[in-house]
Amino acid sequence: MNRERAVACHCLLIETDSDGLILVDTGLGTADLQHPDRSLGADWVAYAQPALNPEESALRQVVRLGYAPQDVRHIVLTHLHRDHTGGLPDFPDARVHLHPDEYRAVTDPEAAHHRHTLDRFMPPHRAHNPLLTPASVDESTEWFGFPGAARPQGLACELLLVPLPGHSAGHAGVAVRDGDGRWLLHAGDAYMYHGELDYTPPLTHPVLQPVQQGSQTDAAARVVTLERLRGLRRDHADEVTVFSAHDPWEFARLAALTG
Template structure:
């Protein structure tokens, strides 16, 4: 199994906040990213974790993503950053993407779904319920955030199965996507969306990667004491969250995970370009940096 860290959509540039505590170096200004994973497996073809912006978003951004969002996020709209381009660049066909696992259903995570209409799309059951059950408390809010252009092809949306009593490093409510044979889990990280979850995958060396989605947006929230949020990204977090207290509690749990299990787990978020730069340097991938 091989795991690629990809940028599937550069967004507005954000400045660094001083020196990095580990190196003492001031990092460069970089565009925010849509950090996705592409997992090559022996038995399940390709698995995408989140999809960033898709090719239809690049052709018709205002219609597909929304005029206000485009004006604020300032996407680069580079075709070479789409998940579809990354897949083809690796020598695969779109049909080789058999599974897509999503942290949640906001537009900057679902744009690539129409590029892989045959793929089974896995989400945590709480996120599935929020979108599909009209009686769910967050149904209208969640459906509004799951853009019509990204679901017009009727994606094969599938709730993962919660394994009763199963915890992952103390995180309860863990669910397993049905189909993939590799060690892949959806770990509830509540607060941002109704059923927001991180995606944990064990790599070939036995180490866990946790794609934490939008549970936090800047590495300073985990690495600095006290937590340091980014003034450009924090308003985005506050504007999207469904439960502020739950989001802060989730952030604090991730801080503890990083502190106590750094030798077992690498945690990263969806939009921090400096995190992606570090991880992409290890794999030689990550277009858009």
């Protein structure tokens, strides 16, 4: 195990015929990388020690692919923690979709997790008043046995927000079909190390596991989510590719496959 490998902030850029570009999570933004203490919080920066390379921002990578920033018309978030929302100001006109439980936690002062979620959703990331839009939940809709999948409003492509509770108030994975008809599931922070899914019993990482435990809102719910993801990988590996936000080994493997 190479413990020196830096964790990833794995975003996903989806090119569609009907909806323009869709960005799943945004990683750290250009303002975060220019003024990290002010934008991300000095304590978090000292703890996480993020790489401060502007070329790794979603904005710069989108431009390097030949697109304009405004081509990103939609952003779909797994949740609202700072390492997933930093790029929101770089795409100020994009509509931002999230699970309704996460939306409620940040907009409704009466919601049980309101203050916790608002504290994690950094003020510089929302100062431009992003177009937060709750997805529509159909309680009868299941995705590979996961109940309550939500459809982002106004998107014609086959994309779902799949509840993966435990890490945040409304944490969700983002499921989308690729050009070959397979499903991709960006599982966000439902797990942080592939050993949690690939081994029995689950194998945790000595650095990533304390991070997960320190940031989760419901430990019991996260355990249930993890077991469901283990079953998904075991029973539907030929139909679904599951990956998380921060596992650098997973990221390297998938990046090699896509070139």
